[in-house]
Amino acid sequence: MRDVGILSFAQSNAKSELRNEVEILLPVVKEAVKASGLARNDIDFTCSGSSDFLQGQPFAFVMALDGVGAWPPIKESHVEMDGAWALYESWVKIQTGEVESALIYSFGKTSPGDLAEVLALQLDPYCVTQLWPDADSVAGIQARLFLERSGRSERDLAEIAVRSLADAKDNPHAVAKGDFDAAKLLSEPYRTSPLRDHDCPTNADGATVMVIASADIARKHGQRPVWIRGIDHRIDPPALGVRDLTRAPSAEIAAGKARVGADKIDFAEIDAPYTHQELILREALGLGDGVRVNPSGGSLCTRTLFSCGLNRIGDAYQRIASGDGDRAVALATAGHCLQQNLVCVLEGE
């Protein structure tokens, strides 16, 4: 395996943007490319993650290329997934030796469409979508099963929200943040039982860019190299009734393949849009109770769909690069009820 390091990372998140996707992406690309130390034309491969259904037009992602620079013609690819999967494709390409560096970007605006309806398209089109279940209700069904199986309480979930929102205060890129009281949150009505507003993600608009490179280039960068020590992704069956919704087997397998348990984990950035999902994923990743989760506030506070998974990896990278930890695990999720998971282990030199 070739060592691959992260050179730079930049993100932009807002509750609701009036700018279009290209206008949002442009400054973020500039920031990440500048911080990478590489000239745009020296980055061998470009890969993006986004969703046409979120944007409301077929081939919508092609428009974003204006902001990323595709002239002279570039080697480029796209995944209809969170940017974390674009990172994976780029990492694989570097492993093959075909390229030495990659620019990964992702973007999405959740505000224009009706997210509940858009996400219903991720469900079985024959037997489920036409019932138009909203994502929160589907997550609620999972949450109820999980609370029953694990013995955890709604209070435990509220405390995850309180902790995340408080941690988000230190994150200039987080959208929801502040000091909240668990008892007060629990006195609010359910949004869709057993989940309340604070258990559900604060959706956002934004874009994320990351630059990675093989060891030779990463070592020339000048800052502490942060290596991708392990990266793997797995998927569970989509039908909600054929799997144990209280667990995330795909996350468990990916964590094993990425060798999460090979050494001490200083902290984790977990893409859990719902509070109960953080607990399911903690279990799947085998994290001890002492491991700090989501010092950034996580995707609960800032759910820029199709970027938030990559944001977890980027936030983990920045923390290690600045010396606040040596080895971390980041997880990105896709689909309803944690159906698909990508696990990435980062380690500072």
Add this chain to the structure above:
Amino acid sequence: MADAEPIKAIVTPVRLEYDFTAGKAATLFLRGLARKKIIGARSGPGQPVLVPPRGADPRTSELAAEAVEVKDTGTVVTYSIIRVPSENIKFELPYACVNVLLDGAAIGFFHVLQNCPLEDVRIGMRVRAKWVADDKLTTSVSSIEYFEPTGEPDVPYEKLRENT
């Protein structure tokens, strides 16, 4: 009550509604159309004028925010004859869809050609926009009803080559 025929297909309609915000670049363009002007944008003096404006210059990915008005006359750089019906088309089939290099712009602009026999449509043909009546102007590309030939002499291909 049971039908003998098994069900072989089901209709599963999807209708998604978006509150679409045009973004700065498109807003510039659409507001111009409401005032019977075609507005493009460039990243700086001497840089190519892009119509419609897209926010960034694709060649450099620099912000292209400087508004530049282009003429509503131009030259056909390519075209296609449409014969396939579609619910949303209000033109009589077959009709010509043209890519017009408007005078002042660096890239072509898509619209429909009318008032020209199909066999006469050609690259290099000079055309002008036919606007809707003043009271029907709006922030939409449909403020231009169609393009039609001006009758001026054709522009030779050598002059268009870079823009096709």
Add this chain to the structure above:
Amino acid sequence: MADAPDVLRGPHVLEYPFKRSLGPVLSRFFTSLRDRKFEGIEDKDGKVLVPPQEYDPQTGETLTEWVPVGPGGEIVSWSWVSKPRKKQPLDRPFAYALIKLDGADAPLLHAVDAGSEEKLSKGARVVPRWADEPKGGINDVVCFDLEGK
């Protein structure tokens, strides 16, 4: 150019009238549904899946053993929708639930018109409310009602 944000907004609709061909397994499932019957299919371990799947979710092998299930069943889990959205099966508060039909192992997602959340519990028995005029599709079951309602 003015400094104040001047951005145009307008509705944009993306619409697809998809007509999906079913293949033999879903064709049989939806034909039975139209005829007010549920059928499940056995996976390689003998677990009955509803809705049926063409291939075993674990091994990928082709599945062929059909089993009649339901029509009644019990609630495995639910979420109470206090503010129904348009297009959802009911326009008054209701639950989306995973329902294990009698004879099935894998539960099915559908709506339950319980009237109020207090009436719901794990294991509560439900029965299907069939559409007066089936059109083909999962909505040929309008929703489920609590048994004995």
